[in-house]
Amino acid sequence: xxxxxxxxxxxxxxxxxxxxxxxxxxxxxxxxxxxxxxxxxxxxxxxxxxxxxxxxxxxxxxxxxxxxxxxxxxxxxxxxxxxxxxxxxxxxxxxxxxxxxxxxxxxxxxxxxxxxxxxxxxxxxxxxxxxxxxxxxxxxxxxxxxxxxxxxxxxxxxxxxxxxxxxxxxxxxxxxxxxxxxxxxxxxxxxxxxxxxxxxxxxxxxxxxxxxxxxxxxxxxxxxxxxxxxxxxxxxxxxxxxxxxxxxxxxxxxxxxxxxxxxxxxxxx
Amino acid sequence: xxxxxxxxxxxxxxxxxxxxxxxxxxxxxxxxxxxxxxxxxxxxxxxxxxxxxxxxxxxxxxxxxxxxxxxxxxxxxxxxxxxxxxxxxxxxxxxxxxxxxxxxxxxxxxxxxxxxxxxxxxxxxxxxxxxxxxxxxxxxxxxxxxxxxxxxxxxxxxxxxxxxxxxxxxxxxxxxxxxxxxxxxxxxxxxxxxxxxxxxxxxxxxxxxxxxxxxxxxxxxxxxxxxxxxxxxxxxxxxxxxxxxxxxxxxxxxxxxxxxxxxxxxxxxxxxxxxxxxxxxxxxxxxxxx
Numbered sequence: 001x002x003x004x005x006x007x008x009x010x011x012x013x014x015x016x017x018x019x020x021x022x023x024x025x026x027x028x029x030x031x032x033x034x035x036x037x038x039x040x041x042x043x044x045x046x047x048x049x050x051x052x053x054x055x056x057x058x059x060x061x062x063x064x065x066x067x068x069x070x071x072x073x074x075x076x077x078x079x080x081x082x083x084x085x086x087x088x089x090x091x092x093x094x095x096x097x098x099x100x101x102x103x104x105x106x107x108x109x110x111x112x113x114x115x116x117x118x119x120x121x122x123x124x125x126x127x128x129x130x131x132x133x134x135x136x137x138x139x140x141x142x143x144x145x146x147x148x149x150x151x152x153x154x155x156x157x158x159x160x161x162x163x164x165x166x167x168x169x170x171x172x173x174x175x176x177x178x179x180x181x182x183x184x185x186x187x188x189x190x191x192x193x194x195x196x197x198x199x200x201x202x203x204x205x206x207x208x209x210x211x212x213x214x215x216x217x218x219x220x221x222x223x224x225x226x227x228x229x230x231x232x233x234x235x236x237x238x239x240x241x242x243x244x245x246x247x248x249x250x251x252x253x254x255x256x257x258x259x260x261x262x263x264x265x266x267x268x269x
Numbered sequence: 270x271x272x273x274x275x276x277x278x279x280x281x282x283x284x285x286x287x288x289x290x291x292x293x294x295x296x297x298x299x300x301x302x303x304x305x306x307x308x309x310x311x312x313x314x315x316x317x318x319x320x321x322x323x324x325x326x327x328x329x330x331x332x333x334x335x336x337x338x339x340x341x342x343x344x345x346x347x348x349x350x351x352x353x354x355x356x357x358x359x360x361x362x363x364x365x366x367x368x369x370x371x372x373x374x375x376x377x378x379x380x381x382x383x384x385x386x387x388x389x390x391x392x393x394x395x396x397x398x399x400x401x402x403x404x405x406x407x408x409x410x411x412x413x414x415x416x417x418x419x420x421x422x423x424x425x426x427x428x429x430x431x432x433x434x435x436x437x438x439x440x441x442x443x444x445x446x447x448x449x450x451x452x453x454x455x456x457x458x459x460x461x462x463x464x465x466x467x468x469x470x471x472x473x474x475x476x477x478x479x480x481x482x483x484x485x486x487x488x489x490x491x492x493x494x495x496x497x498x499x500x501x502x503x504x505x506x507x508x509x510x511x512x513x514x515x516x517x518x519x520x521x522x523x524x525x526x527x528x529x530x531x532x533x534x535x536x537x538x539x540x541x542x543x544x545x546x547x548x549x550x551x552x553x554x555x556x557x558x559x
Contacts, residue, residue: 091475
């Protein structure tokens, strides 16, 4: 039985003018325990929407999400999300931010502080407990963000383009650190990104989504052996995988751009 | 908020730690100059203050300024010295202080929760918004005679006027504070299973505090004005009453002492707000140069 399963997920929105837009169409996906799966796709394809549906933040208009064979409940103690940048509470210290999930579960403050400590050490933030988020670099903020999700010890870790706003070097370092942490904790991970090489480097499988309405175009197994070093990215096997995914996405990206262009021209004319 | 904006902000935040390190390269000046440099921000305003007082006093002494109209620093100090020995003066302080504090604190105690509720619940907003705008635009001092008719000539009428002056700016600012709450952070809280109450306490209230404090700052001025005008209109005690009595009897020295004393109290109020702003604003990066 798959750890996490999305069955026939449909998502429709109503526009202001009353017309209905389909964001996701028949998305079906199964993820095994301890598997690292990335979703890539052109911007606006509904990747983040899918992740929020899995998290329980959005109720889909159709389909079900199963966790260990059971439909998910609203309370998402078993799934934790690592958000994009600037999602730390700016008025709380790093320690309080990381403890937020525990606080929501009613864990007493003192015990929460004790349980937070090893995770702060794991992501290299020991000594920064009392700092406010604005005092941290972008990379450190995302480490705190990761620790906040890991502390609640979820079965599934959902990551929404967590490194999108980092500079190239920091991003690479964070990718390597994430793999390190993942190999220790063996969490099931669903990772959203628009960077193809990030998806390939991190994942066991890369799922490619189409332009809106989002459908699954391909589900590729990445058989580069682990542990992977950053040097793997410069290898031929890696390049070949990258080409394969890029060809799938290129066509979709062109479709999206064309649609945008048509809309703009329509508006101008 | 656009992603590009958020990225730019994240970059800006990333650079702050580097800036926070002290600059060690500059050689330290020594002696008198160093002593001045360390205290410049105290000494400069003090110098302008002393110069103004000296000029005023000199003008009064030489007859360039008519003391009947302008008094002089030494005359004001003398009048103040006499005044503070009178039990009546301290009664005036106590009466005005009570009018201010009761009206001000009651307004905040009601306005902050009210602003949060009208900001958070759309139906509450739709229900109250036109009334808030209308009442805020109403010149509340014009209602003074009516308020006196309702609650009488005593302290109560001034308390009501203070209340009305403070309530609306605090509600309106708090309300707008709720509107600026970052929807992403609300989503983060929901994702971690935060209850509605916890979302309110950990996301909404912290974002609202700076806005409520702006309202409270505006409220200090309005409250002081309310106390004074209220006491001018009808009273038998209070600092406004003191200033009014002094004016009626052409005692410029006493009048100015009263006015300065009120200024001092109002400044204390602003300082209190300032320390609250620092207390609740520690999580913000400092803006501007040192």
